Amino acid sequence: xxxxLAGNPNVGKxxxxxxxxxxxxxxxxxxxxxxxxxxxTVRVGTERHRIIDLPGAYSLDAHSREEEIARECVASGxxxxxxxxxxxxxxxxxxxxxxxxxxxxxxxxLALNMCDDASRRGxxxxxxxxxDALGIPVVPITARRRRGLDALLNAAMQVSxxxxxxxxxxxxxxxxAEKLCNDCVTYTHASNARDRKLDRVFTGKLGYATxxxxxxxxxxxxxxxANVPSALLSSLFSRGNALLLHVFDAIRAPxxxxxxxxxxxxxxVTWVVSVMLPPMAIxxxxxxxxxxxxxxxxxxxxxxxxxxxxxxxxxxxxxxxMGLGCNACGVIGCRIIDSPRRKLVAMLTNALVPCNGRFPxxxxxxxxxxxxxxxxxxxxxxxxxAAVVAFGVVLTLLCSKLLTATVLRGESTPxxxxxxxxxxxxxxxxxxxxxxxxTLFVLGRAVAVxxxxxxVVWLLANVSPDGVSxxxxxxxxxxxxxxxxxxxxxILLAFVIGFPANEIVxxxxxxxxxxxxxxxxxxxxxxxxxxxxxxWTRVTAICVALFxxxxxxxxxxxxxxxxxTGSAKWTALAAILPxxxxxxxxxxxxxxxxxxxxx
Amino acid sequence: MRKLxxxxxxxxxxIHAVGGDIAARLHKLGFHGGAEVTCEGRAGRGSIGxxxxxxxxxxxxxxxxxxxxxxx
Numbered sequence: 291x292x293x294x295l296a297g298n299p300n301v302g303k304x305x306x307x308x309x310x311x312x313x314x315x316x317x318x319x320x321x322x323x324x325x326x327x328x329x330x331t332v333r334v335g336t337e338r339h340r341i342i343d344l345p346g347a348y349s350l351d352a353h354s355r356e357e358e359i360a361r362e363c364v365a366s367g368x369x370x371x372x373x374x375x376x377x378x379x380x381x382x383x384x385x386x387x388x389x390x391x392x393x394x395x396x397x398x399x400l401a402l403n404m405c406d407d408a409s410r411r412g413x414x415x416x417x418x419x420x421x422d423a424l425g426i427p428v429v430p431i432t433a434r435r436r437r438g439l440d441a442l443l444n445a446a447m448q449v450s451x452x453x454x455x456x457x458x459x460x461x462x463x464x465x466x467a468e469k470l471c472n473d474c475v476t477y478t479h480a481s482n483a484r485d486r487k488l489d490r491v492f493t494g495k496l497g498y499a500t501x502x503x504x505x506x507x508x509x510x511x512x513x514x515x516a517n518v519p520s521a522l523l524s525s526l527f528s529r530g531n532a533l534l535l536h537v538f539d540a541i542r543a544p545x546x547x548x549x550x551x552x553x554x555x556x557x558x559v560t561w562v563v564s565v566m567l568p569p570m571a572i573x574x575x576x577x578x579x580x581x582x583x584x585x586x587x588x589x590x591x592x593x594x595x596x597x598x599x600x601x602x603x604x605x606x607x608x609x610x611x612m613g614l615g616c617n618a619c620g621v622i623g624c625r626i627i628d629s630p631r632r633k634l635v636a637m638l639t640n641a642l643v644p645c646n647g648r649f650p651x652x653x654x655x656x657x658x659x660x661x662x663x664x665x666x667x668x669x670x671x672x673x674x675x676a677a678v679v680a681f682g683v684v685l686t687l688l689c690s691k692l693l694t695a696t697v698l699r700g701e702s703t704p705x706x707x708x709x710x711x712x713x714x715x716x717x718x719x720x721x722x723x724x725x726x727x728x729t730l731f732v733l734g735r736a737v738a739v740x741x742x743x744x745x746v747v748w749l750l751a752n753v754s755p756d757g758v759s760x761x762x763x764x765x766x767x768x769x770x771x772x773x774x775x776x777x778x779x780x781i782l783l784a785f786v787i788g789f790p791a792n793e794i795v796x797x798x799x800x801x802x803x804x805x806x807x808x809x810x811x812x813x814x815x816x817x818x819x820x821x822x823x824x825x826w827t828r829v830t831a832i833c834v835a836l837f838x839x840x841x842x843x844x845x846x847x848x849x850x851x852x853x854x855t856g857s858a859k860w861t862a863l864a865a866i867l868p869x870x871x872x873x874x875x876x877x878x879x880x881x882x883x884x885x886x887x888x889x
Numbered sequence: 890m891r892k893l894x895x896x897x898x899x900x901x902x903x904i905h906a907v908g909g910d911i912a913a914r915l916h917k918l919g920f921h922g923g924a925e926v927t928c929e930g931r932a933g934r935g936s937i938g939x940x941x942x943x944x945x946x947x948x949x950x951x952x953x954x955x956x957x958x959x960x961x
Contacts, residue, residue: 349917380944382919464916494930591948595933598950704911707948709939
C-alpha cells in the first residue's frame with residue numbers, strides 16, 4: 291500500500307514523515323524544506339507500507355515548483371490514500387488544502403499535528419464535529435512526541451478500503467474551511483501573544499542588532515568550545531604520528547613510503563579532522579537549533595530590503611544561510627526560488643558566504659591579526675569572524691545587484707514569505723540529527739578529499755627533477771602574481787590545491803613552505819611561526835582571509851551548480867565572479883597598505 | 890480607499906479586495922475580501938511588512954501589499 295503525505299509548509303510534515311518511517315529526512319521550520327519527493331516505509335502489524343512525502347504546498351494551483359509536484363502527485367492517483375497534515379493551532383489553511391485534495395480523492399485523512407502546542411496556545415479543535423462535516427477521519431497527533439500515530443495509520447487503512455468517489459463541489463475551499471473553523475475551533479486566549487513578543491526582539495528595529503549578536507554568539511561558542519577538543523585531538527594525532535613512524539620502522543618500510551603516508555596522507559587527514567570536527571560539531575547543532583526555532587524566515591524578513599534593492603528573491607537569505615553550512619547544500623537549496631532568473635543569481639553568489647570548510651582558514655587568519663589571549667581575545671575574534679560573514683553578505687548583495695543589472699535583468703515577481711510560529715527546538719534530536727546528518731557527512735567528504743590530496747601534494751613537493759620540486763616550480767611561477775595581490779605563489783598554489791575542498795588549503799600551505807616536511811604538532815601557534823618565517827605580515831593574513839571569503843567555489847559546489855543549471859557558461863561565471871571580487875579586494879588592501887607604509 | 894501597505898503597525902483592517910498577480914496565491918493564505926488582517930510589524934524601513942490573517946503571519950513587500958485594498 292502507498293500513502294501520500296501532503297500538507298502546507300511549516301506544519302511538521304517532515305517530522306511526521308520521520309516519526310513514521312524512522313528515516314532522518316532533514317526538517318526545518320521554514321517553507322520550502324522539502325522540494326523533492328522523499329520516500330520511506332512504515333510497518334503496520336506485519337505489513338510494510340510505502341510513504342511518499344510531498345513537498346509542502348499552500349494549494350494545488352501550481353504557483354510554485356513545490357505546488358506543481360504536489361499537484362501532479364495528487365492528481366496522478368498513484369497512492370492508496372492521502373494523509374494531509376494541518377497545524378492544530380491554525381487549522382484553516384490545512385483544512386482548505388484537505389478540501390482541495392478531496393476534489394481528487396475521497397481516501398483522505400486529516401492529521402491535526404502539534405496538538406500539544408495548540409493546547410498551550412489555547413486552541414481546541416472539535417475533531418468529531420470536523421470529521422462529520424468533512425466526511426473524512428480527523429486524527430489529533432503530536433508527531434514529535436509520536437502521539438496519535440497508531441490512530442492515524444488505522445484511519446489511513448480504513449479510508450484506503452473506500453470505494454473511490456469524488457465529490458464535485460462548487461464551494462471555495464478557503465472560505466468553506468474558514469466557516470468550518472468558526473464552527474469547530476475554539477480559542478480561549480490570544481494564541482500568538484508570545485510569538486509577537488519574540489518578533490519584537492528578532493525583527494523590526496532590533497532585528498539587525500539581534501541578528502549580528504546571535505551570529506557573533508554562535509561563532510563565539512564555536513570558537514571557545516572548539517579550542518579544547520581541537521588541542522586534544524591534535525595531541526592525540528601527533529602521538530599517532532610517532533606511533534605510525536615506529537610501526538613503519540618496525541616493518542622496514544621504504545623511507546619514501548613512510549613519508550608519503552605519514553607526512554602526506556596522515557598529516558592532511560588529521561589536520562582536517564582536528565581543525566574541522568570540533569567547530570562543526572558545535573556550529574551545526576547551534577545552527578539547527580535556530581532553524582528549528584523558526585529563526586531563518588526572520589533572517590529573510592530582516593534582510594529583505596537589501597535583496598529587494600538587489601532585485602533578487604527574498605528567499606535568497608535562506609539559501610545563503612544554508613551556504614554557511616556548506617555551499618553545495620546552499621546551491622541545491624536554491625530550488626526553493628521559483629523565478630529561474632533569481633535562482634541563478636542565488637546560485638552564482640552562494641559561495642560568497644563562507645562555508646564551514648573555510649571557517650578554520652579564516653579563523654587562523656583572524657588569529658594572526660588579533661593575538662590577544664583569554665576571554666577578551668576570543669570575543670574579539672568571534673566578533674571579527676561575524677564581521678567577515680556579514681561582509682560576505684554585503685558582497686552577496688552587491689554581486690546580486692551586479693548580475694540583475696547586467697546579464698540577469700528581468701521582471702520582478704511577487705514574493706510571499708510565511709513567518710511560521712516559533713517552536714521550542716527539540717534539543718536532543720537536533721544534536722543527534724545535526725551530528726549524524728550534517729557534521730559527519732561534511733567531515734566524511736572532506737576526509738575523502740584530504741587523503742588523496744595530501745598524497746598528491748606530498749609528491750609534488752618531493753618529486754624534484756633537476757633538484758627543484760614541482761611544487762616549488764609551480765609556486766615560483768605564481769609568485770609574482772601572488773605578490774601583486776598581497777599573497778605569494780605558495781598561497782595561490784594552496785588555493786588551487788584546495789579546489790577539491792577548501793579544508794586542505796592550510797595543510798597544502800604547510801607542505802609548500804616546509805618543502806614536503808611536516809609540522810610535528812598541528813597547533814595554531816606553530817602554524818603562525820611558520821608563516822611569519824616565510825614573510826607573512828598582518829596584511830598577508832587579511833588578504834588570505836579576503837581571498838578565502840571570495841574565490842572560486844570548491845569543485846563539489848561547482849559540480850552542483852553545473853548539475854542544477856545544466857550550463858557550462860553559468861558554472862564558469864560562478865567561478866570567475868567571486869575570484870575577480872576577491873582578487874580586487876586583495877589588490878586594494880595590499881596597495882593601500884603599501885601606500886600607507888605597512889607590510 | 891486605503892491599501893494594506895498603509896496599515897499602521899498593530900492596526901487591524903478588513904480586506905476589501907485583492908488584485909494583481911498574487912491575488913490567487915494570497916487568497917489561499919486567507920487574504921480575501923472580508924478577512925480581518927493585522928499588521929504585525931515592518932522591517933527594512935517599511936519596505937516589507939508582516940501581516941496576520943487567522944493565525945498565519947505572511948510577510949509582503951510594499952508593492953505586493955499595495956495590491957490589497959482595505960475597507961475604510
